[in-house]
Amino acid sequence: MARPLRIEYPGAMYHIMARGNQGRAIFEDDQDRQRFVETLGEACGKTGWRVHAYVLMNNHYHLLAETPEGNLVAGMKWLQGTYTQRYNGRHERFGHLFQGRYKAVPVEAGNAGYLQTVSTYIHLNPAWAGLIAMGKAQLKGYRWSSYPWYLKPARSNPSWLERGRVMGTLRLKPEDRRSYEAYLEGRVLELGLKAGRAELEGQWKALRRGWYVGGESFRAKLRQRVGRLVRGLRPESHSGAVKREHGEQAAEQLLREGLAALGLTAEELAQGPKVTAEKAALARWVRELTTVSLRWVSARLTMGHYSNAGRGPRKMRARDVRKARKARSKLDTIAAKT
Numbered sequence: 001m002a003r004p005l006r007i008e009y010p011g012a013m014y015h016i017m018a019r020g021n022q023g024r025a026i027f028e029d030d031q032d033r034q035r036f037v038e039t040l041g042e043a044c045g046k047t048g049w050r051v052h053a054y055v056l057m058n059n060h061y062h063l064l065a066e067t068p069e070g071n072l073v074a075g076m077k078w079l080q081g082t083y084t085q086r087y088n089g090r091h092e093r094f095g096h097l098f099q100g101r102y103k104a105v106p107v108e109a110g111n112a113g114y115l116q117t118v119s120t121y122i123h124l125n126p127a128w129a130g131l132i133a134m135g136k137a138q139l140k141g142y143r144w145s146s147y148p149w150y151l152k153p154a155r156s157n158p159s160w161l162e163r164g165r166v167m168g169t170l171r172l173k174p175e176d177r178r179s180y181e182a183y184l185e186g187r188v189l190e191l192g193l194k195a196g197r198a199e200l201e202g203q204w205k206a207l208r209r210g211w212y213v214g215g216e217s218f219r220a221k222l223r224q225r226v227g228r229l230v231r232g233l234r235p236e237s238h239s240g241a242v243k244r245e246h247g248e249q250a251a252e253q254l255l256r257e258g259l260a261a262l263g264l265t266a267e268e269l270a271q272g273p274k275v276t277a278e279k280a281a282l283a284r285w286v287r288e289l290t291t292v293s294l295r296w297v298s299a300r301l302t303m304g305h306y307s308n309a310g311r312g313p314r315k316m317r318a319r320d321v322r323k324a325r326k327a328r329s330k331l332d333t334i335a336a337k338t
Contacts, residue, residue: 006104007225010070013052013109015118015213016063018080018102025059026097032087033144036061039083044160047075052166053119056144057129062122066109066162076102105207106222108214109165116169118213120187121204123147127188128200134192139184147184151177223249251292255300258282261330274304277323283309285331 020026027033033056040063044051048071053064067075084097108114126132126142140148149157150167154174157163163174172179190196207213212222259265262278269279283297287309298309 005226006073007106007222008067008070008072009225011066011068011109012070012072013064013066013107013115014072015105015107015122015207016065016076016102017060019060019099021096021099023059023099026061026087027056027058027144028091030143032090035086035090036083037144039079039086041158041160042082043075043079046078047071049075049160050162051146051160052115052162053122054146055122055125057125057131062125064107064115064118064122064166072104076104105210106212106214106218108212108218111214111218112169114213114215115165117203117207119166119169120184121207123184124187124191124200127191132188134188139188140181151181248292248296250289251286251296251300254286254289255282258285258331261333262327270302274302275308277320278327279303280320281324281327281331285328 018026027036036056037054040051040054043049047067048069050066050068051063052066053062055062080098080102087097088094107118123145124139126145127134127139132139132142140151142148146161149161150163154163167174167176167180170180170183187200191200212219214222259269259282262282264278272279279301283301283303286292286297287294293306294309295306298304298306301309303309
């Protein structure tokens with residue numbers, strides 16, 4: 001089965017989330033939660049990770065973690081594998097504890113707004129999920145989050161928990177604990193209001209569904225990293241929005257170069273027949289060099305039904321086959337230069 005690409009690099013920041021298998025609980029009680037926090041601390045010690053925010057829910061958890069050494073995959077493999085062994089050993093169970101692969105979304109750490117959005121989302125999760133009675137209980141009463149640590153003196157915090165970056169997004173110093181408390185408890189009150197909840201959920205919708213959290217320049221840098229990452233991989237070996245976007249961007253560039261080599265314009269392509277020798281050559285060439293689908297190619301080349309983009313020489317007239325081969329020769333000359 002194809003797997004989502006993992007973008008790893010030194011200093012990367014991620015919003016990480018993993019759920020229990022089939023939506024089941026991954027924490028039966030506080031002893032399990034404490035064991036997970038201890039395991040997370042061990043993972044940080046082994047990998048050099050810095051955790052900026054975390055929350056443990058019933059059947060999933062969230063982390064805002066930084067990887068100075070660019071070792072997300074190795075660290076997650078150890079963290080989830082070790083906790084699964086400890087959980088199964090304690091409860092006398094076996095098999096998978098987590099559902100599929102964890103989600104790890106790169107975050108533009110250099111922009112305070114994005115860092116603040118993710119950390120606030122993580123810390124507010126218990127309130128958003130209704131685990132505290134809004135208006136009756138305070139968010140800091142939920143123990144299994146990094147938020148209570150933010151309200152304690154730095155000397156009492158775990159060595160792997162970093163508060164300065166998140167508090168700095170609000171122009172606060174680590175010792176400004178009461179100011180951070182006022183900020184978060186105020187956001188809890190917003191959640192209790194219909195308008196406030198709608199606004200926050202609007203911000204978080206993109207956070208939960210996107211493949212990155214950041215601006216356009218950050219997105220472009222990630223695409224460049226993906227480009228280097230997918231070279232040499234089998235097309236079916238990885239999947240996901242990040243790979244799809246990279247593939248489409250690469251295909252667009254190839255089409256521009258291919259059309260120029262064939263002496264065609266996009267307008268001529270759109271106005272011509274659905275299937276031509278040039279279109280067939282372009283479709284086959286782009287498909288071989290990128291990860292885009294037949295549907296994408298057929299739509300971009302205005303070829304009608306997607307099956308037309310996969311039409312081979314055997315389904316073409318002899319004259320068109322010769323034209324297609326000549327066009328392909330020109331296209332291969334481009335590829336040889338890149």
